[in-house]
Amino acid sequence: MDTLKLFDVVALLKDRPQEGLVRGQVGAIVDEYAPGIFDVEFSDTQGRTYAMAIIPAAELMWLCHQLAHAA
Template sequence: VEELAPDVYEVEFSDDDGRPYAMLPVEAGKLMKLRHAPVAAR
C-alpha cells in the first residue's frame, strides 16, 4: 500500500501465491483492516 494523496492509497491486489493482478487507487474510507491472527482483548 502506498499513499498517493491525503486519504488515497494505491493498493496492490495479489493471488494466494503473491502474484499481483491489479493495482488501484482506493479512498481511505473504503479500506478495511484485515487481520491474519486474533487480536488480544483489551
C-alpha cells in the same frame, strides 16, 4: 485502528468494476498518494499481482491477524 498505513492488509468495502475488483477482495497498501488515498496491490495466493488500484480509505477495511482491543 484509526489510520491506514503502508503495508497494511485491507479488504474492499465496495465493488470497483472499473478495476475488475469486487467487495471483499484483499490487498496490501503499497503507497499513499495523498492523505487517505492509497495505492493498493491485489495478489493471488502465489504472490502474483492481478490488480493495482488507487482507493480512498473510506472504501477499505483494515484486516487484523492478532488480538485487537476495542476502545
